[in-house]
Structure formats: C-alpha cells, structure tokens
Amino acid sequence: MSQIKTMKELADLAGVTTGTVSRALSDSPLISPKTRERLQALAREHGFKPNLLARNLRTQRTGAIGVLIPLGHEKGQHISDPFFITMLGYLADELTERGYDLLLSRVIPEDENWLDQYVGSGKIDGLIIIGQSNQSETLDEVAARYRPMVVWGGHAPGQAHCTVGSDNILGGEMAAQHLIDRGCQRIAFFGDPQALEIAQRLEGCKRALARAGLADKLTVLPAHLVAEAAHPDIAGFLGSVSERPQGIFAASDVIAMSALRALAEYGLAVPGDVKVIGYDGLAIGEQTVPRLTSISQDLRLGATTMVDLLLRRIAGEEAGSVVLDPRLIVRMSS
Amino acid sequence: MSQIKTMKELADLAGVTTGTVSRALSDSPLISPKTRERLQALAREHGFKPNLLARNLRTQRTGAIGVLIPLGHEKGQHISDPFFITMLGYLADELTERGYDLLLSRVIPEDENWLDQYVGSGKIDGLIIIGQSNQSETLDEVAARYRPMVVWGGHAPGQAHCTVGSDNILGGEMAAQHLIDRGCQRIAFFGDPQALEIAQRLEGCKRALARAGLADKLTVLPAHLVAEAAHPDIAGFLGSVSERPQGIFAASDVIAMSALRALAEYGLAVPGDVKVIGYDGLAIGEQTVPRLTSISQDLRLGATTMVDLLLRRIAGEEAGSVVLDPRLIVRMSS
C-alpha cells in the first residue's frame, strides 16, 4: 500500500481528476454518492490527508490563531509563569475545541514593529495577546489597521485595542474590604503599579480603605511579578518594616505565594498573625499551605470571551472590550 | 501609502518581476546590489511581508513544530498542569530561539489515528509529544513511517519511537535512598505504576529499599497525577493507614504538593513527622511550605535535547533516544 501524498495521486489512482476528489472529500453535493463513497474509502485506505498549507493558501484562511506573550517591562518572566500557562491552557482548550490551532510565540518587544512579524504573515487568522506589558501604544497603533486582535489586560478609557480582563478596581476593592472585614487595619499592598492592571487594583484597594477610614494605614511595596524576584522584595520588606501589617494584599497569586513563603520563614502564622489575599484565583492557590484566599478572575471565562470576540472580529463583526466580574474566593489564608 | 499585500504588487510598482523581488528580498547573489537595495527599501516603506503560507508551500517547510499533549489515561488532566506548562515554556523558549514556531494542540486520543491528523498535514516540520500516556503502541506504529517525531517519556527496550527522558529507575533509587539516609524506614510510594515512567521510578525505589533490607516496609498508593484527584487519594490513605509512613516518595511534584497539603491538614509536621520527596524538580517546589525536596529532571535540558534530536531527524540524520541524569535537590521537606 503505497503512501498517497497528494490529491493528484489519489485522483490518478481512481481515474478521476483532483477537482472531483476535492469535492468528494468535502462532501460537496455536486458529487454522486457513489463516487463520493468510493473516493472517501480510497482516501481512508491509503491514509491520504490533504495538505493544509495548500488548502489554506487557496481558501485564504489558516485555521490557526497566534498567541503572543510580550515580555516587556518585567525581565526574566517566563512563559512558564503560572498565570501565563494557566491562560494558555484555557486558550488551547477553547481554540482546539473550535477547530483552531494555537501558534505560540514568546516575544521580547525590542524593535518598534515586533507585532508586524505576525500581522499579515498569512500564518494566522487572528491574534491573541496575553498582557499589555508596557506596549499599550504599539497595541493601539496596530489595532487601528489590524482588526482580528484581542488583548488580555486592563481596559482604560480611550484605548484603541480590544481588551478582555476583569474589573481590577472592583477586584482591588473586594480584596481590601475582605481584609478589613477580617479585622485588618494596617494593610500592605504588594505589586508594582507601573502596570495598568496593578495600578487599578491598588486604586480599588485605596477606595475600600478610604471608605473604612483607614487610608493612612496602607503601605505599598512595588514587588516584582516574577516569583524568584518577588521573594527578596518581600523578605526585605518584612525584615525592615517597623509595624508589621495585619493584612497583605498581593497583586497576583504568584506574589502571594512568595509572601506566604517569606512569612513562614519569619515564623509568622497565616492567617493568625498576618492575613494574605492574592489576585488571579489560580489553581496553585489550592496547593499552598495554607490554601490561598484570592480574587478570582475566571480565566476560563476570560479565554472563552477572548476567543469569542476574536472570532467575531475575524467574521467582520464589530466587537468591543469586555470587563469581567472578579469574585472573592475565601480559602484558608485570611 | 497603499498597503502592498503581494509580491506581484511590489514588482509592478518597481517595474520588475516577482522573481526579481523574491531574490532581492532573500539577499540572493544573483541580484545587483543596487536593485536589491531599492527593492528592500520599497518593501520596508510599504510594510510588505511575504505570505508565509505560499513560501512554505513552495519550499516545503513550514518553520513550525507541532507540540502535542495526549491526555490519554488520566482524565481531567489539563494543559495547565504544572509539568506540562513548564515543559511547554522551555520548548517555546528553545524553539523560538531557533526560529521555529510552536503549534500547540491538546489531543484526546480517541480514534485510532489521532496522530495522523498532524503527521503529513504539511503544517509542521516535526512533532514533539509530551508524555506517552497509554499510547505507546500508536507511537511506535507512527514512528515507523514518520521520522521527525520525538517523545518525552520513558525509554523501554524494543521501543520504536525516539524518546527523551530521565533515568527513572536511577531517579527512583536516589529518592528512596535519600529517604533512607534521612532515617526513614516505612516508606510510601504515591503514584500509579500503570504509566511506564512511574513504574520505573517505583522499580528504582524497590531496589534501594531491598538493598537496605527494607523491602517489606514499602506501601504503594496508586494516586492520580492530577492534583485535584490526588488529594482525596492521599487524604484517604493517611486517614486509614495503621502505621504512618516516615517517608513519602511522590512520583511527581504535583502529587507531592497534594501530599504536603494533606499532611498539613492532618496536623503532621514536614519534615518532622513525615519526610516528603517529589519528582520533577519543578519551580513551584520552591514555593511550597516547606520547600519541596525533589528529584530534578532538568526539563530545560530535556527540552533542548528534544529540539536537538528533532532538528537532526528533520535534517535526515539518525538520532536515537536520550536518557538524562536525574539529580537530587534537597530542600526543606526531607
């Protein structure tokens, strides 16, 4: 049984033309049931799979979605960051379910047009970008001429690119309120507000504190996003601070995990001495000791929404940004 | 400045043919430096990017490597599993550095030829498969006719497909020996030996115990690989066992994390009451409380090696399986 590689070979074998084969395999009504059966059986028998490149070239759609992770402002951040990979997993699930492949690239936005390498390369039908990093202007610029693009991240007024993300202000407010409800007065915020999303979480935090009359009890530590880098930040903070915070609001679960570890090293009990709340609601929060209270972003819904919007945009429809509801997940650390 | 989409348009604009443009853009020596400069400048000015699909169709190489995660025997396992995503991150790093894209698909091997969908689709130059799951025969069968394929997993005699993985028997031996060195006598092994890799780790574990005359002190709990499923397994075990083990050898770090959590819930101190060692050496082991001792597989090297072998196979060279050395990482849990 020779390996049939091209449609031409199959066509010759069956004594028809490639056109007939093509239609037969795609269940076209223009082909008689008899020959359709025959050709499909023949194709199966010889293990023939049409070349997708050629098909895509002809049909002008690739069936693949590009997923980019720009590693801009935070050096050392890996694709293997728990947040990225969680999101990536959901996106992969969602896209493969809808028949799309996922073309993954990690980019370090060095030269101006790092995005143009993907846009209009013909390899992808659309682009999902996880995190704005510090590239908001570039994204806005590209969004003006390339429609099928959706970005995970914060939504700000006047922003040109389509985003999906949670309501970070509300989420920040909920986190801080939860700590207040648990009796915390002195609260520390761990996270670098350079990033839009984190700035919004801090903003919400401040609002809750102000409402409770605790505005002056807040300390902000601009900790790194990467676990390895965050730990020394936090350990240094805990070692040097005069009045220990009663509650810690970490701007991400990864930072929160570093905080848990640092607290354990200082012999501080969680939630006894210090209460900790994270942000993201990642699955690893279930595996920490103690299990981590967090503001969940429902990344699965986020991924679904991004894919939805993207496909709508690919289809030519208009589709604007979506802001998702954050949700408080109370576990054992608060 | 109209958007130039095809080489033809550029060629017309410049008053040459597409052939000339093609050569000019690919720095062919057949083109005069003058026109090369001119055409390249023109291309840059109009933001022209050649359609990669067409190029790939012609050159018969795609510049993309498929990465498959077969989710066979373990239902509910996600791409977001820490092991997968760690490996995926390294692979992405390695492949993008070598100029390849990464086409990710999660597959549930249902029908016989789940692999054929990718093999010879023309979309990828090669295939990396993370984990054999329970599909060893299928992999062997495909390996016989499709060369550019490398699998992460265990290597067994007579195996037809090319694998990269650590020496699981040795690793298992090291883990058990470490527990013995730490004074453990009653040892529990958490992991389901249905999977080849895990069976090998158990085998090594048994050897070490036999050498120490502790062969009868081993308990095997076939815990699930997925964290959520592993936890009840382990909690049930700890609750029901008559003589508590002094050492736990978890067949993966994910299982080990579930064990740490279950132990904490039972009020057992680690490493005071029970010592725990994992397998994989994942980064999250740094973030557990206490930090997790583990057998490291050096997944970065594994990814590099897989990519190496794969590219050699794509180039038509022969390249056999590679077995990597496991390494003991002593942290705080043992």
Next chain:
DNA sequence: ACAAAAAATGCAATCGATTGTAAATAACGC
C-alpha cells in the same frame, strides 16, 4: 570597436489544493 564572458533580470513551471464554468453523461417526457 567588437566578440566573448559575466552579470542581472525576465519567463514560466511549480508547490497542492479549491472552485467557477464548460462538457459529458444520465434521466425523462412524449
């Protein structure tokens, strides 16, 4: 200044499919 060699460019086939249209075959009524 002219023939021969060298360099640069144009021409056209090719990769492997899809699809509109033309041609061939089958079915049908009277």
Next chain:
DNA sequence: GCGTTATTTACAATCGATTGCATTTTTTGT
C-alpha cells in the same frame, strides 16, 4: 427514439511565493 433537463465530472484558473533556465544587459579583453 429524440430532444430537453438534471446530474456528474473534467478542465483550467487561482492562491502567492520560489527557482531553473532563457534572455537581455553589462563588463571585459584585445
């Protein structure tokens, strides 16, 4: 049995680039 519709199938253009070969242009030697 013959003309007329319906069905099927074949033909050929097309997607956008690459590349061997033919052709034109330039350079070189004498």
